[in-house]
Amino acid sequence: MDKNKIYQGNCIELLEKIQSETVDLIYFDPPFFTQKKHSLRTRNNARKYEFDDSWNSLEDYLNLIESCLVACKRVLKSTGSVFLHCDKAASHHIRVLLDRVFGMNNFRSEIIWSYRRWSNSKKGLLNAHQNIYFYSKSTKFKFNQIYKDYSPSTNIDQILQERERTKNGKSVYKKNENGEVVLGKAKKGVPLSDVWEIPYLNPKAKERVGYPTQKPVLLLKQIVKIASDEGDLVLDPFCGSGTTCVAAKSMGRNYIGFDKSEDAVELAKKRLDEMIITESNLLKKGKASYVEKTDFEISLLKSIDAIPVQRNNGIDGFLKSHFDGKPVPVKIQSTTETIDDAKEKLDKASKNKNYKLKIIIQTRETNSSRLFGYDTDIEIIKANKLEIEELKKKIAIQKGWKP
Amino acid sequence: MDKNKIYQGNCIELLEKIQSETVDLIYFDPPFFTQKKHSLRTRNNARKYEFDDSWNSLEDYLNLIESCLVACKRVLKSTGSVFLHCDKAASHHIRVLLDRVFGMNNFRSEIIWSYRRWSNSKKGLLNAHQNIYFYSKSTKFKFNQIYKDYSPSTNIDQILQERERTKNGKSVYKKNENGEVVLGKAKKGVPLSDVWEIPYLNPKAKERVGYPTQKPVLLLKQIVKIASDEGDLVLDPFCGSGTTCVAAKSMGRNYIGFDKSEDAVELAKKRLDEMIITESNLLKKGKASYVEKTDFEISLLKSIDAIPVQRNNGIDGFLKSHFDGKPVPVKIQSTTETIDDAKEKLDKASKNKNYKLKIIIQTRETNSSRLFGYDTDIEIIKANKLEIEELKKKIAIQKGWKP
DNA sequence: ACCGTCCCTGAATCATTGG
DNA sequence: TCCAATGATTCAGGGACGG
Secondary structure (H helix, E strand, O other): OOOOEEEEOOHHHHHHOOOOOOEEEEEEOOOOOOOOEEEEEOOOOOOEEEEEOOOOOHHHHHHHHHHHHHHHHHHEEEEEEEEEEEOOOOHHHHHHHHHHHHOHHHEEEEEEEEOOOOOOOOOOOEOOEEEEEEEEOOOOOOOOOOEEOOOOOOOHHHHHEOEEEOOOOOEEEOEOOOOOEOEOOOOOOEEOEOEEEOOOOOOOOOOOOOOOOOOOHHHHHHHHHHHOOOOOEEEEOOOOOOHHHHHHHHOOOEEEEEEOOHHHHHHHHHHHHHHHHHHHHHHHOOOOOOOOOOHHHHHHHHHOOEEEOOOOOOOOEEEOOOEOOEOOEEEEOOOOOOHHHHHHHHHHHOOOOOOOOEEEEEOOOOOOHHHHOOOOOEEEEEOHHHHHHHHHHHHHHHOOOOO | OOOOEEEEOOHHHHHHOOOOOOEEEEEEOOOOOOOOEEEEEOOOOOOEEEEEOOOOOHHHHHHHHHHHHHHHHHHEEEEEEEEEEEOOOOHHHHHHHHHHHHOHHHEEEEEEEEOOOOOOOOOOOEOOEEEEEEEEOOOOOOOOOOEEOOOHHHOHHHEEEOEEEOOOOOEEEOEOOOOOEOEEEEOOOEEOEOEEEOOOOOOOOOOOOOOOOOOOHHHHHHHHHHHOOOOOEEEEOOOOOOHHHHHHHHOOOEEEEEEOOHHHHHHHHHHHHHOOOOOOHHHHHOHHHHOOOOHHHHHHHHHOOEEEOOOOOOOOEEEOOOEOOEOOEEEEOOOOOOHHHHHHHHHHHOOOOOOOOEEEEEOOOOOOHHHHOOOOOEEEEEOHHHHHHHHHHHHHHHOOOOO
């Protein structure tokens, strides 16, 4: 079965066409057991999508899910994982199935996706979370740790000083023979927890396509990030409007999506095509393939008061404040570009735009001799990160260290 | 059976002594299926409390729980509710029991108690929540709605300052005799959701009595508040150190507590006499009060691969990679500081720490003459944002613009 | 394979210092 | 004397280690 495609049809039949042990990650988001018929119109009322969540019985529903799970397990690599997304109505029954199919000791986490929602006035607590069960095929599963910031109430001594235990078992800060504190090893932050606060759908984003139960791309990106690497294969056997595939694609993973609804498949294809269209446009203009902005780029842009723009290889953002009545485009030198490459791209992207100031943020040491020869009105600023790296090198040279 | 007492013994036998339909709220916190032995000493090391969570089999465990649940249902009033506290190990099986005993349509909510806690080196996601299942005996259950703030970002808006009219009809903020603004009633806010962020009972909290698995009183108070009124009867058939009873007593509810351990009963009785409830500083002040950094500062730190830290005036973050085997502290010059202020603070904060490199990120143009006179080993780097501002000024001067 | 024990961790408190 | 800043400590989950 070909990668990077969406297939319409019965999920179990389609799964049979996938070779055993070839999939790295499965995001399994079955129709919920809500006993309701969903329908929703798109914004402009042009199209109505429907799907049916009513089942003859809980047993029927669970039988279907179990057969799918068994088929999924077959195609998973031994290092692979499955993330099963379900809501409160049947989450406990589904987890019993997961225990049966994957084994209790392959249960990794119950992920709580929590979000804020408009209140309704029902008697009781406002429902504001969904559960995602994370099971792996074996204990040697693939997992990329994500680190978060420390809690604001944590003090720095805590993080940086080494500790030891006194004779009577008390834990105290370690001191050396001169009575000075001993500093510990480098830290990365706090590992990601199993409670994920992710907005339901960013209302500003164009992401909403009008298909019921659409999941935010951010949620899927986080799953894809922790459980797969670039080039891996991600499968979504109930792909709906294709959010998982969009997330996978944007992160350089391969994907396969199934859905029984032709509407859904059509919609998913359209969403993925839009990415392709952008990509091909970029190629036409001589640009590289679609790449997402990294966290580094986003934070750098924020730190200079710039607004990130997506999908433009020549310009990464614009300063919030204009200069001489015109916007100021900013390009961040990517790891694969020389400064001259960056200049060329920014020049091309800003052709005929009459910007009064263009900025490139240099992120690597340059050895290009053309740097000062290439004459444009582009200003180059060294990224603070690069300055710190150079500073470290300078001091090392002063101290006469060997590299 | 007398109210406002703790009884030692087998929970099912003790339940038999309670009259049918007399209890308003049951907090059901059975031993978890962790297959572990829990033990803890009191602060002064005087006493050691232990209990065993190991079971012959899951079936045994579930059978015990089910019999208790059946007995609990009998004593509950028809308007009564049960809150069953369990962790991920067996939550799904327990919910199946609850469905059986109370009925699927008496499921009200899955409450997620989420918290931050010390981390560990586990491969996978950090465990940071427990589940509480809320079932009622019937659909005409008692429920007191609690309203929360809209969201952290709109916090200030919801407290309305009261206004009054001056003699000439102008609307001004009302002040009291001391000239302070009078705050009006807060808006009602959003109904309480099913995800509860309540700090984990801190290891240093005075509230701690040294009994394992002790729950924070705040958690229990919230349950008692939403599901009972003053004068109602609250039952905790596995009361442990008596947190539920303490919460109930402090809120004017009657209580009955059971535990099979004599130690626990003795401890619970003592706690009820002393009634030590520590307010969570974090909850009282709000998480936001600990966060001192602006978005700009956080982004800047991330853009240089540093980890932000709060709670320290002299240091805003650390580089992720060490220099010469030591951490590298980073301070960002704040808008109210001169570079010299920043230097002094960073110097002070890194006293006795023996850092090999300290960095200040300059964010404002300096006019301090001392800048080059003040001699330290601190390195100063201009923030990219500042460089851009200076660049703009430079060009403006070149072009001969008036400011 | 299995047990107990020790080590590492960091959130949020308590304790102390300093102004 | 008091308040803010910051230094120091506890505890449970998991890994590693040793017997």
